[in-house]
Amino acid sequence: MHVPDGFLDAPTSVATGVVAVAAVGVALRKARTELDDRTAPMAGLVAAFVFAAQMINFPVGAGTSGHLLGGALAAVLVGPWTAVLCISVVLIVQALFMADGGITALGTNITLMAVVGVAVGWLVFVALRAVLPKRLGSVPPAAAIGALLSVPAAAAVFTLLFAIGGQAPVETGKVLTAMVGWHVVIGVGEAVVTALVVGAVVAARPDLVYGARPLLAARTLEIRKAVA
Template sequence: MHVPDGFLDAPTSVATGAVAVVGVGLALRGARRELDDRTAPLAGLVAAFVFATQMINFPVGAGTSGHLLGGALAAVLVGPWTAVLCLSTVLGVQCLLFADGGITAIGTNITLMGLVGVGTGWLVFCIARRLLPRKLALVPVAAALGALVSVPTAALAFTLLYAVGGEAPIPLDTLATAMIGWHTLIGIGEALITFVVASAVIAVRPDLVHGARPLLEARELEIRTVEADA
């Protein structure tokens, strides 16, 4: 999923760079409402976990590679705005220190994985959390659904960008088949990992999971109501 230099033309790279700058700027403001003394260390752990999983790349054909994204998991654990910052930091380090993703394509990669991936994963998670029974045990299920959808959606977004400003000598239909097809399979693997990690954290410290807070607050309200009635 890491886009290299020269894959997209200059106008497309500049446009996605501008989108990335705006998105990260908004995330810096939004993360202030999500982070506190308890959750800040978890954000660092999430960034480290995403960094490790994204460094495992494998070719998927048409000159592209695939890997886990981690956007949905990060959004559920530490909040969508903080997740954008985690992904952006990881992508910046990978680009500058490990040559994983082009320097001219850093805005594209942040847009695809940090904005589209996180945003889609969080949106699907919120919808699933609303539709599923309001039980804490189902939060990992909603998180897994978010991860399942976020990966092929990010791949589709890249395919659309390539259709607009692709520079590599690769036919669009070949690239689309490789990217969307393989990343659908990757999405299944990411959904399983997201479910396992989210379940483990909720089992130990559910109060640290951003996506579980509405359910915990509703539970506390019910307990207080019962005590007041008694």
């Protein structure tokens, strides 16, 4: 979903840049509440995994591409604010050193993938965690559905931005069909990857999974009550 330079007009790019800077600024403060000495290294691993996954691109059309986003995966593993930082760092490195996504479009890409992708993935996960059985086995499927929905959601927001300030000679309807259609398919793949990765970490070290902390706390409380 990397947007190239010149694909959106200057006012739209500046607006998304402001959103990106504000989101990263808030995330820098909020992430301190999500990480500790045990979980901080996980953020680096998540960023490295997302970086590798995003290097596999699928051409969508009109100069854009599609790939795994990793927002829901990162949010469930290390927390939503830390996930914003992880995805943002990945996008900055890709834009500056890999020529993947435009420099002037960096704010747009961060807004779409690090803000919208993470927010939708995390909110869907939290909503499902609240209604699914209160056990660790519910974490991977909830994360997978969050991942599935986050990808086309980010694609839909991109289409809205294109409708506002798109510079390519392509009809908005065609962009919507191509972007959302392709990203629904990509979302299925992202859901599978997210379920597998989150499931593996939950099975090995559930204490390192941010999204599993409330369930672990509830289980610990039940054990203490039973012992007492």
